[in-house]
Amino acid sequence: MWGLNAKKSEFSTNNEAKAPAVCLDNIAKTYPGKVGVHALQGVSVSFASGTFTAIMGPSGSGKSTLLHCAAGLDQPSSGQVKYGDIDISRLREPKLTKVRRERVGFVFQSFNLIESLNVWQNVLLPGRLAGRRADKKWAREVLERVGLKGKENARPGELSGGQQQRVALARALAAKPEVLFADEPTGALDLRTGIEVLRLIRDAVDKLGQTVIMVTHDASAAAWADQVLFLADGELIGMMQSPTAQQISERMMELNTR
Numbered sequence: 001m002w003g004l005n006a007k008k009s010e011f012s013t014n015n016e017a018k019a020p021a022v023c024l025d026n027i028a029k030t031y032p033g034k035v036g037v038h039a040l041q042g043v044s045v046s047f048a049s050g051t052f053t054a055i056m057g058p059s060g061s062g063k064s065t066l067l068h069c070a071a072g073l074d075q076p077s078s079g080q081v082k083y084g085d086i087d088i089s090r091l092r093e094p095k096l097t098k099v100r101r102e103r104v105g106f107v108f109q110s111f112n113l114i115e116s117l118n119v120w121q122n123v124l125l126p127g128r129l130a131g132r133r134a135d136k137k138w139a140r141e142v143l144e145r146v147g148l149k150g151k152e153n154a155r156p157g158e159l160s161g162g163q164q165q166r167v168a169l170a171r172a173l174a175a176k177p178e179v180l181f182a183d184e185p186t187g188a189l190d191l192r193t194g195i196e197v198l199r200l201i202r203d204a205v206d207k208l209g210q211t212v213i214m215v216t217h218d219a220s221a222a223a224w225a226d227q228v229l230f231l232a233d234g235e236l237i238g239m240m241q242s243p244t245a246q247q248i249s250e251r252m253m254e255l256n257t258r
């Protein structure tokens, strides 16, 4: 069953057939300073393997912080982040990097492409770093589907922002990570390319069984997900399963006027 557990802010995207790929248990994140910022508090959620989850919420509600903590790029101040049996919030380098390389892909707003490598080399890099044999056929298909066929030899600096974002997505998907974290992956794209990118993410979930966790401000992008989680003031305050863009927009309007 999908749904909200009894404890406040404790959500599960599990159904009976699917084990969790990522579990956050009572995560809090406080940024130090004169007045400490409580970016996340009491967040418990598990993301079922082979599902697509969108995370939405007003600006400053903690979406990126949640994504960074879940991806092992930032450490929560308290609480656990588990990938299967591994508690990554307790791992130190180089073990943490190893787990990330083997299991996780990222598409962030800053694309982090390597300028000295061309598009093709950038796309194959994560698999190489993880010591996996490249599936070049899949990498070619991914590049074609994000509309970058013919750009394999270009350097990132020769591409537009939207094209660079698509290289970052192709790079993440080509490595077939178990879990893909995406922060606004369609933010810089025109409508048509954005839809193709979402279709590709959907296929990665439905055909390859990947787990995708995506932060977005766009209700129509979120409507491609299996479920949408809503954050406000650092707390998870709701979940919708298979909502329409209209339903998501209405919920966001409520949150923005809280």
Ligand SMILES: Nc1ncnc2c1ncn2[C@@H]1O[C@H](COP(=O)(O)OP(=O)(O)OP(=O)(O)O)[C@@H](O)[C@H]1O
Residues within 6 Å of the ligand: 031, 037, 038, 039, 057, 058, 059, 060, 061, 062, 063, 064, 065, 066
């Ligand atoms: N490195 C940091 N140092 C101090 N405060 C931070 C830091 N990063 C984020 N914050 C604060 O934590 C809170 C949550 O930020 P976060 O970026 O996670 O929100 P968000 O929902 O992703 O916002 P947006 O939609 O605007 O990108 C905000 O109040 C933000 O100012």
